[in-house]
Amino acid sequence: MSLAVQEFSTLDHLQGGERPPELKGWPLVGVLPALRRDPLRFFTRVARQHGGAVTLRFGPDRVVMLNDPAMIRHVLQDNRLNYEKSKFYDMMRSVLGEGIFLAEGDDWLHQRKTAARGFQGCQLRRMTEAMQTAVDEMLARWRKQAAVEAPLDVVPEMMRLTLDIVMRTLFSVHLQGEHEQVYVAMTRVLRDAERRIWSPFVLPRWLPTANNRAVKDALASLDDFVYGLIARRRAAARSAEHDPESEGDLLDLMMANQNGRSDKALRDQVLSMILAGHETTANGLAWTWYLLSLHPESRRRVKAEVESVLGGRAPDFADLSKLTYTRCVLDEALRLYPPLWTFSRTAVADDRIGELDIPAGTNVMMNMFAVHRRPELWDNPEGFDPGRFDPETGDPRRRFAYFPFSDGPRSCLGERFAILESLIAMVGIVQNFDLHLLSGQEVKPEPMITLRPSGLTMQLVPLRES
Ligand code: HEM
Numbered sequence: 001m002s003l004a005v006q007e008f009s010t011l012d013h014l015q016g017g018e019r020p021p022e023l024k025g026w027p028l029v030g031v032l033p034a035l036r037r038d039p040l041r042f043f044t045r046v047a048r049q050h051g052g053a054v055t056l057r058f059g060p061d062r063v064v065m066l067n068d069p070a071m072i073r074h075v076l077q078d079n080r081l082n083y084e085k086s087k088f089y090d091m092m093r094s095v096l097g098e099g100i101f102l103a104e105g106d107d108w109l110h111q112r113k114t115a116a117r118g119f120q121g122c123q124l125r126r127m128t129e130a131m132q133t134a135v136d137e138m139l140a141r142w143r144k145q146a147a148v149e150a151p152l153d154v155v156p157e158m159m160r161l162t163l164d165i166v167m168r169t170l171f172s173v174h175l176q177g178e179h180e181q182v183y184v185a186m187t188r189v190l191r192d193a194e195r196r197i198w199s200p201f202v203l204p205r206w207l208p209t210a211n212n213r214a215v216k217d218a219l220a221s222l223d224d225f226v227y228g229l230i231a232r233r234r235a236a237a238r239s240a241e242h243d244p245e246s247e248g249d250l251l252d253l254m255m256a257n258q259n260g261r262s263d264k265a266l267r268d269q270v271l272s273m274i275l276a277g278h279e280t281t282a283n284g285l286a287w288t289w290y291l292l293s294l295h296p297e298s299r300r301r302v303k304a305e306v307e308s309v310l311g312g313r314a315p316d317f318a319d320l321s322k323l324t325y326t327r328c329v330l331d332e333a334l335r336l337y338p339p340l341w342t343f344s345r346t347a348v349a350d351d352r353i354g355e356l357d358i359p360a361g362t363n364v365m366m367n368m369f370a371v372h373r374r375p376e377l378w379d380n381p382e383g384f385d386p387g388r389f390d391p392e393t394g395d396p397r398r399r400f401a402y403f404p405f406s407d408g409p410r411s412c413l414g415e416r417f418a419i420l421e422s423l424i425a426m427v428g429i430v431q432n433f434d435l436h437l438l439s440g441q442e443v444k445p446e447p448m449i450t451l452r453p454s455g456l457t458m459q460l461v462p463l464r465e466s
Pocket of ligand 1: 100101112115166273276278280281284334338339340343344405406409410411412413414415417418
């Protein structure tokens with residue numbers, strides 16, 4: 001049983017009017033030098049040493065890191081209207097503009113309601129077909145690659161798959177090879193945003209440095225991609241080429257609900273959904289393959305379950321809920337390597353979290369990577385143990401202690417979509433291939449805005465002729 005302590009579900013352990021302990025670090029820069037050396041290790045250690053809440057100085061800013069599920073629930077759910085996305089999200093504003101990720105208030109609600117219609121149960125059921133087609137195309141590509149024994153660079157492959165899926169299901173587009181363009185540009189802007197968040201001094205974007213020029217090019221490339229998509233849809237709507245398949249897809253919904261907003265606003269909505277919808281799932285899947293390659297007994301159990309539920313055929317919507325162990329593996333991968341590994345909010349007005357004073361303007365950070373590895377919350381926190389998520393043994397997906405998709409009203413809109421596509425991909429892959437880590441590989445988590453495994457190259461071993 002992985003629930004180690006119960007007291008974290010209440011705030012009673014805090015004393016009246018408390019301030020969290022503060023880690024000041026160095027003059028001017030605070031903890032940033034230590035943090036930048038290895039952010040994941042830094043935050044995990046801080047959460048272990050300081051428990052429920054601790055204040056960190058990031059250069060001129062103070063950030064309260066919340067590691068207690070009850071405190072996290074307070075911010076994300078109980079008093080959520082008092083917490084807006086923090087200024088650290090501004091680093092992504094040049095990419096995502098006023099799209100759903102960064103929007104607040106009525107604008108956010110309008111976008112959320114519009115997009116939610118594209119993710120209703122009946123829509124998801126319909127989308128599984130397109131997800132399967134994308135997986136089948138990937139498998140066909142992999143067969144060719146395996147025939148020449150070429151190793152597989154797993155992250156771009158998973159990105160390609162999940163981008164394909166998002167484009168087919170939400171925007172009714174079958175990409176012809178633009179994956180590389182999107183992958184290269186997204187990587188560039190995410191790395192840049194992350195560096196800016198953890199840097200005490202950042203050069204203004206207008207300075208013509210090599211990095212600024214590369215980021216500008218990357219943004220232009222993403223703009224071309226998205227504006228091209230919008231222009232083609234408009235042209236198709238006017239002409240006889242109109243594709244009935246695209247009727248009522250997310251792009252249709254977004255265009256119909258524009259209410260006089262600019263094309264830039266539409267571009268922000270589309271690009272936000274493309275980024276949110278593929279980068280995270282791809283990383284979750286890449287980590288899953290990494291973990292399964294380290295744990296062959298788990299890989300065998302996944303294969304056995306897939307064989308017993310499906311016997312070699314592709315899954316339909318109803319089959320996916322029967323893949324209990326496979327789902328546990330995915331949950332465990334998202335616990336150990338949450339693809340969005342940290343996020344933050346700013347208090348709008350003075351607040352109290354339990355007895356903790358939170359003055360207006362305080363930045364609070366919720367770090368999934370660190371919370372998912374707290375020994376007070378998890379047995380064997382660093383170990384890979386999918387069994388901890390077994391639904392037979394209690395309530396394993398504990399809210400606010402386990403929150404890879406965040407939680408509350410602003411949680412991930414694509415959670416069910418992501419689980420579905422991940423399971424479909426896992427089934428297709430284990431039915432056709434074994435993935436083995438190449439010997440001598442050093443796989444490391446690269447904490448950008450998302451958490452990617454860097455250096456993940458694998459050997460494809462086909463299981464049967466098809
Ligand atoms: C394993 C895959 C995924 C993970 C771990 C994940 C995680 C998250 C997290 C943590 C947030 C909250 C971010 C914050 O508050 O700053 C979020 C928001 C969001 N996600 Fe996901 N996500 C995944 C897949 C997807 C997919 C597939 C889609 C769409 C197809 C999607 C769409 C969104 C959207 C639209 C939001 C913004 C919601 C809002 O602000 O109202 N995500 N996601």
